Amino acid sequence: MANDFTSSPLFERVERARRRKRKLKETHITLAHGSGGRAMRELIEGVFLEYFRNPLLEQLEDQAVFEVGQTSGANSTRLAFTTDSYVVDPIFFPGGDIGYLAVNGTVNDLAMSGARPLYLSAGFIIEEGFPIDDLKRILESMRAATQEAGVEIVTGDTKIVQKGSADKIFINTSGIGIIESGSRISAARAEIGDQIIVSGAIGDHGTTVMIARGELELETEIQSDTAPLNSLVNEMLDEAARIATVDAIHCLRDPTRGGVATTLNEIALSSDVYVQIYEERIPVREEVKGACEILGLDPLYVANEGRLIAVVAADVAQAIVERMKSHKYGQDACIIGEVKAEPKGIVAMQTGFGGTRIVDLLMGEQLPRIC
Amino acid sequence: MANDFTSSPLFERVERARRRKRKLKETHITLAHGSGGRAMRELIEGVFLEYFRNPLLEQLEDQAVFEVGQTSGANSTRLAFTTDSYVVDPIFFPGGDIGYLAVNGTVNDLAMSGARPLYLSAGFIIEEGFPIDDLKRILESMRAATQEAGVEIVTGDTKIVQKGSADKIFINTSGIGIIESGSRISAARAEIGDQIIVSGAIGDHGTTVMIARGELELETEIQSDTAPLNSLVNEMLDEAARIATVDAIHCLRDPTRGGVATTLNEIALSSDVYVQIYEERIPVREEVKGACEILGLDPLYVANEGRLIAVVAADVAQAIVERMKSHKYGQDACIIGEVKAEPKGIVAMQTGFGGTRIVDLLMGEQLPRIC
Numbered sequence: 001m002a003n004d005f006t007s008s009p010l011f012e013r014v015e016r017a018r019r020r021k022r023k024l025k026e027t028h029i030t031l032a033h034g035s036g037g038r039a040m041r042e043l044i045e046g047v048f049l050e051y052f053r054n055p056l057l058e059q060l061e062d063q064a065v066f067e068v069g070q071t072s073g074a075n076s077t078r079l080a081f082t083t084d085s086y087v088v089d090p091i092f093f094p095g096g097d098i099g100y101l102a103v104n105g106t107v108n109d110l111a112m113s114g115a116r117p118l119y120l121s122a123g124f125i126i127e128e129g130f131p132i133d134d135l136k137r138i139l140e141s142m143r144a145a146t147q148e149a150g151v152e153i154v155t156g157d158t159k160i161v162q163k164g165s166a167d168k169i170f171i172n173t174s175g176i177g178i179i180e181s182g183s184r185i186s187a188a189r190a191e192i193g194d195q196i197i198v199s200g201a202i203g204d205h206g207t208t209v210m211i212a213r214g215e216l217e218l219e220t221e222i223q224s225d226t227a228p229l230n231s232l233v234n235e236m237l238d239e240a241a242r243i244a245t246v247d248a249i250h251c252l253r254d255p256t257r258g259g260v261a262t263t264l265n266e267i268a269l270s271s272d273v274y275v276q277i278y279e280e281r282i283p284v285r286e287e288v289k290g291a292c293e294i295l296g297l298d299p300l301y302v303a304n305e306g307r308l309i310a311v312v313a314a315d316v317a318q319a320i321v322e323r324m325k326s327h328k329y330g331q332d333a334c335i336i337g338e339v340k341a342e343p344k345g346i347v348a349m350q351t352g353f354g355g356t357r358i359v360d361l362l363m364g365e366q367l368p369r370i371c
Numbered sequence: 372m373a374n375d376f377t378s379s380p381l382f383e384r385v386e387r388a389r390r391r392k393r394k395l396k397e398t399h400i401t402l403a404h405g406s407g408g409r410a411m412r413e414l415i416e417g418v419f420l421e422y423f424r425n426p427l428l429e430q431l432e433d434q435a436v437f438e439v440g441q442t443s444g445a446n447s448t449r450l451a452f453t454t455d456s457y458v459v460d461p462i463f464f465p466g467g468d469i470g471y472l473a474v475n476g477t478v479n480d481l482a483m484s485g486a487r488p489l490y491l492s493a494g495f496i497i498e499e500g501f502p503i504d505d506l507k508r509i510l511e512s513m514r515a516a517t518q519e520a521g522v523e524i525v526t527g528d529t530k531i532v533q534k535g536s537a538d539k540i541f542i543n544t545s546g547i548g549i550i551e552s553g554s555r556i557s558a559a560r561a562e563i564g565d566q567i568i569v570s571g572a573i574g575d576h577g578t579t580v581m582i583a584r585g586e587l588e589l590e591t592e593i594q595s596d597t598a599p600l601n602s603l604v605n606e607m608l609d610e611a612a613r614i615a616t617v618d619a620i621h622c623l624r625d626p627t628r629g630g631v632a633t634t635l636n637e638i639a640l641s642s643d644v645y646v647q648i649y650e651e652r653i654p655v656r657e658e659v660k661g662a663c664e665i666l667g668l669d670p671l672y673v674a675n676e677g678r679l680i681a682v683v684a685a686d687v688a689q690a691i692v693e694r695m696k697s698h699k700y701g702q703d704a705c706i707i708g709e710v711k712a713e714p715k716g717i718v719a720m721q722t723g724f725g726g727t728r729i730v731d732l733l734m735g736e737q738l739p740r741i742c
Contacts, residue, residue, distance in 0.1 A: 024503065026503060027502065027503055027504070028500050028501065028502055028503060029497050029498070029499060029500060029501040029502075029503060029506070029531055030499060030500075030531070031499050031531050031533065033497075033529070033531050034497075034529060034530050034531030034532075040529070043529065044529070047503065047506065047507065047510065048510065048527065048529070050510075051507075051510035051511060051513065051514045052493075052510070052513070052514060052517075052523075052524045052527070054523045054524075054525065056490075056523065056525040056526070057523075057524060057525050057526065057527070061526075062526075063526055064490065064492075064525035064526040066490065066525070068439070068440075068448050068450065068489070068547075068549055069439075069440050069447075069448035069549075076440075077439050077440035077448055079439065079547075081490060081492060081525065081526055081547060082492070082526050083492035083493070083494045083526055083527065083528050083543065083545055084494065084528045085494040085495070085496050085528055085530045085543060086530075087496060087530045087532050087536075087537075089536075118439070119427075119435065119437065119452060121435075121452060121453070121454035121545050122423075122454070123454045123455065123456040123494075123543045123545075124456070125456050125458060125496070125541055126400050126404075126405075127400070128400060128401060128402050129399050129400060129401075130399065130400040131398065131399055131400075132395065132397060132398055132399060132400060132418065133398070135400070135418065136418065136422075139418065139419065139421075139422035139423070140422060142422065142423070143422045143423065146423075152423075152425045152427065152428075153423045153425070153428060154425065154427040154428050154435035154437070154452065155427070155428065155432075155433075155434055155435040155452055155453050155454055156419065156423070156428070156454065157454050157455045157456055157543075158404070158405060158411070158414065158415070158419070159405050159456045159457075159458045159541075159740075160400055160401070160402050160404050160405030160739065161405075161458050161538065161739070161740060162402065162739060162740070164535070164538075165458075165460075165537070165538035165740075166458075166536070166537050166538065166541070167532065167535075167536040167537065170496055170530075170537070170541070172454065172456060172494045172528075172543035172545075174454055174492050174494075174543075174545035176439075176450075176452060176547065178439055178440075368531065368532070368533060369530075369532060369533070369536075
């Protein structure tokens with residue numbers, strides 16, 4: 001059946017479109033350029049990469065990995081370095097706030113390279129008139145998040161702009177981590193036969209933030225999943241090393257902007273493989289499903305802030321899932337799909353009804369200011 | 372004469388005020404909290420440090436310095452890490468733009484620790500509707516600046532916010548550098564007898580940006596001094612090592628927000644020394660002097676983006692100045708003052724008329740969004 005599907009004319013068309021060089025057609029920035037989807041990829045590949053081309057940036061990972069010290073060899077140190085700005089609206093929401101996001105998001109981007117996060121920077125842009133009590137609440141969240149993740153904020157910057165020149169508060173965090181395990185995790189390392197793991201139910205964060213905007217007067221119990229995932233990754237690396245080698249973990253990504261669909265597309269494109277997932281295996285809370293229907297969203301494209309996608313060798317997959325289940329942030333971990341050869345660069349989902357649909361990069365905007 | 376001055380009741384009052392624990396009295400953020408002056412220090416010491424207290428952050432340097440790899444000893448690597456957000460208004464101005472500032476500012480914060488800047492991150496917050504041609508112009512500036520400084524942008528992030536939620540474009544850059552020289556530069560290392568060097572004429576950047584806002588319809592030839600100072604610092608370290616030891620360079624700071632006055636106050640406070648400067652020795656362009664008079668600004672408090680203040684051992688000072696003069700960005704380098712013992716934590720300037728006035732931390736706001 002997969003064969004019928006992959007030889008369809010639709011499939012060929014999608015594949016051809018994929019291989020085209022991405023070029024930006026717009027003359028002005030739109031919200032879609034920040035969506036995590038196709039427009040954002042066009043902005044990054046068609047504009048940013050044109051100016052900043054270098055081997056580290058071109059990998060389009062969520063972090064750069066490089067060696068410092070004694071030039072490569074036994075005495076060199078492998079570091080990961082990453083940055084993210086947080087502009088979430090509203091700044092406080094059930095289960096978290098911009099402070100938690102700012103620490104956990106950067107901790108997670110480091111952890112997804114197999115790094116142990118060490119140090120964070122924090123850059124604040126604050127609108128004149130912002131209540132200092134709100135600032136203190138955010139700083140308290142950041143303090144709590146750094147303590148849980150075992151990192152320290154060691155350098156910072158604060159800029160104040162006039163009322164109306166920014167919306168309340170934006171926070172940038174950058175982070176440095178050290179890769180001690182010898183792992184070589186990359187979105188480009190998915191191999192045929194690999195299993196795809198998700199660490200828990202998807203769509204909680206994005207749905208929570210959309211509801212918290214209050215435009216729909218929806219009342220639910222949904223909370224953001226924002227969490228630091230470095231200790232979960234540690235356990236996964238440890239389990240892989242125990243039963244095989246840390247190298248059995250091929251890709252790790254946190255499906256933030258653009259959600260699981262976008263992350264899987266990035267992996268399919270970077271690794272030049274076909275990713276097949278199964279709708280019935282993907283954990284989505286009933287409340288999230290319901291809220292997404294009302295909001296007109298597809299949970300596959302909704303941002304998560306405390307979940308990860310892992311692509312691992314088939315022979316270690318089940319053991320890693322079991323180990324994840326024993327961790328606070330991996331209780332609902334499960335295998336949702338696998339990596340196949342053809343058609344390359346494509347993600348497709350076998351639906352509950354037995355059909356297969358292409359899970360493409362997001363077109364247009366979905367959720368501005370979700371993180 | 373200095374003795375008469377320092378035993379005056381005014382002096383004692385200032386000193387007493389200095390020693391008081393800084394506490395924030397305001398309930399809402401004001402522009403003064405971003406000025407680089409007293410209000411900003413109160414925000415940082417009274418709020419941020421309360422939540423993020425740790426030995427690296429408490430040093431209040433412009434960058435954190437730490438070791439990674441083999442725990443301290445011959446095989447460990449000393450790194451510097453820094454962050455800055457750029458919110459300058461207007462984004463384009465004579466002599467530079469927000470892109471140049473964003474790269475040069477972070478390169479300079481690294482260089483001021485004696486580090487060789489290696490890698491930068493770039494986080495963009497862009498307002499919906501921003502012209503992509505303007506973005507390209509900024510990216511071209513960043514590319515040119517990274518090439519001149521010999522650094523690479525290796526990781527990035529882009530967030531788009533709705534029209535009206537940010538003013539055009541804000542850029543955060545964080546940077547990592549490696550300290551290879553064994554220098555131990557710190558604002559806390561000024562010693563009695565040290566000479567104070569400035570690398571060139573002061574006030575150009577801040578004055579240029581104020582004029583570029585067009586509120587005064589002033590026409591001048593003044594340009595921003597934005598420049599990467601890492602190669603100048605290299606030459607200074609090299610000269611110090613040649614005639615004595617790199618350790619002869621005690622403090623290095625780039626006098627950005629709050630200008631030379633603020634930087635000298637930070638050094639006086641951190642090192643617990645008295646800093647005396649001489650008005651007639653401080654290089655200020657005639658045009659900058661004139662524009663500052665019209666704008667009601669004191670050049671001592673105006674931001675620079677391509678200048679440095681160095682506090683160095685007296686026996687190497689003149690040689691370092693000579694070496695600086697042979698460098699493109701140090702042609703007007705000169706000694707503007709010296710470090711004395713008492714009254715501790717104070718900066719004062721001997722004026723052209725022979726009097727002495729205290730150069731205090733800036734009260735209130737001076738120049739919002741100058742960098």
